[in-house]
Amino acid sequence: MDSAAFILNQNFIDDLWNRINALDSAFTPFEVFDTSAPRGVVPSKEHLASLLDAVFWTSYEMEEGTAVSVSLIFRKPEQGADTFCFDRPIPLSPKSLVKLGPALENPRAHISVWPDEQGFLKVWGFITGSDEFITYDLWVQGLGPGCVLITFGGKSLAALIESKAVFVDTGILMQAILPKITHGEARGRADLETVIRYNSLLFIAQAMRSHGHGGTVLVVPEGSNWQQSIRHPVPYTGGASFLDTSLENLQPSSAQLKSQKGFFDFIKKAFSKRHNKSALQREKIKQQCSRIARLTAVDGALLMTPDRYTYCFGAKIEAIDPTPSAFELQALKPIEGYAKTPLNFSDLGGTRHLSAAQFAHDQPEAIALVASQDGDVTFFTQEAETGDLVAIQQAELALLHEGLSGALWNISLITKMEGLNNE
Template sequence: MIYPSTYQAARLIAPKVEAIFAEHLAAAREKGEEDLAPQPTAKVVEAILDATFWASLRKEEGHSPKISLAFLPPQQAGNPLLFKQRFKLNPGILTKLAPGIERAGIHLGIWADEGELYIWGTTVSIPNFCFVVDVSEPALLVIKHRRIYGFGKFTNVAVLKGDQVKMVDGKSTSIPDCPPMLLSLLDLTAPSYWNDSVNVLIQLAVSMRAHARGGTLLVVDNENNNWLQSIIKPVQYYVQPSFSGLSKLLQQDRKESSQIFWQTALKREVDHLAGLTAIDGATIISNNYELLAFGAKIGRAKGKDNIDELAFSEPISGGDAVVVHPAKVGGTRHLSAAQFVHDQRDATALVASQDGHFTIYTWSTYQNRVQAQRIDTLLL
């Protein structure tokens, strides 16, 4: 039988997670979707979270485990790597296997037989709405699932950090002026193809957060140069002509046979642009992804007022919008990004902090003020 957990947060969150997956799977079946994963019960969720949490606190040859577990039978795993013998799901086994499966996209397959969870092998292919638990650092667990539309970042359901639990709240998709990037991260029915412009912005955000140095990315209108009014002259690293590596790649007509090569090229271009955000100052791209400048210093545009308030929210339970001074959201990098969007209202600013926080700044016509949404819970 599946033994009760000793990780209290797992016990607390398991029934909620079961209900969320049950709702998603029922809605998908009603729409006629195929290749759907099995529904995880609360006991399964609790047991997998418990084993994964305690494994995350262990070390193997000085390294903490970085693992991804997926709940599915081998028959739904495409072309799986099958172990000759099953292994019981426990922290010790997870710690031993972790060094060989820590690369992105590889999952340990977990299934249940006669009331006991076991590890059957590994896979790089999982069905829609498959229950997945990722751990990338000690005591940090992310519950997520694969989107219906294949490519793109998995959709996060909840984040557990020690005894702290953050449940992703999809109600943010219904707020007026919801940024398309946040809508795509939250909306389970939104297509997330690799060449979708909104999803590319998400990939840029993930890559920015990954370099862990902090940074600012400004997305401006390619129809005018109004953004220059908010940049201190001279611009140290002005790109002339604009660099269009990512832009041209997104415009390519691709054949299915070359998809994997195109995806590899796209990741390279995304990492190229995102890497520039580690340089002091802001990186500026047009809304068709041409690089215009980097290392730019933001200043208040002539004739514009200082920003003194914005609406701050986080798409988690209890994260409803509050009006605060921009300095309450973060340091100088956040304040300058908020001022930029306040002055250039057709722009979007993405700000990564060194502590892992990530914030989107956009102008809300409905609220007539800048809105800041912290989305690091969705990017993990």
């Protein structure tokens, strides 16, 4: 389903509001970690439309020649060490968001909004964020000009993309990527390494998108013949993991694998903020992903394993079986109801996309990830069953913009895909 975003079609607002309410009453992965955590407050339909409209139009604005990116949360005013409360709340409008936006980026802080006694939405302050930030509230983020992501309960629900309003389906990207990063013996069951590999790949893509230089990552199995698809000599080769410590080799018991909640109980130790060793390991993986992403700013591709051991960067891709311009691949998007669409190889775009698609065509077990300078993210991979080359476009909608919240929801989705049932 899609609707005209410029007028925020009422059917879209009604559907989104109903989905938010349904999620508010459903089981969430956060309940495993903190059963006393408050649920987010669901805004009225009118306030929901106003919040989306404000962030959407702000995303097109420039402040001193720089695009404005804002993060907005619907939350009651509160005092705390991580909050700044204005003495006089500011009316919510694109103009006020444009003024605040540049001051609340890098590191990100979240503009906080709540209606006053007369029911008018006001900016009452902001909350500082972090990689460990979790919110149960309605969260509206500007990802780029005309691109807005809507999250509730830590889960991405919908997006505004230029003139369209859509519902996000992160499972589309996950279904395409998981078979390439799962050990053969682990296929068909939940696996902590698979969770870490998948979320880490999304962290890398998000960091590539943030540095704004564009780049390509090629994920290849250990011992594969990827060298045949690379022009030699490679200027920057050697190999490094960029990880200071190894993860605990944890695996769930058969009893824990019988339900989502059982699996969440298992990973609670690995993802709980209260577990110092796990928090340190998680932080080191984030640092590792950031270092890898930074290397992609060098012209050429970076090659690594699913466990993020980096072989080289600055590599030039060389075709083994050159793909004709009339060759068709299948385009997908992480959007609900989006069907595979035939796409000519020649219509992919620039050199990065063409070479990455060629690599995925020549290396059936590989994943190719491309981030454009304008923030668009595309994954290329080959389906094992059909042999089709697939391009997952607009993958930026499925990245971990929700931080740790998104990582937890991905664990939930992975357990569902592995055939686990709710208790």
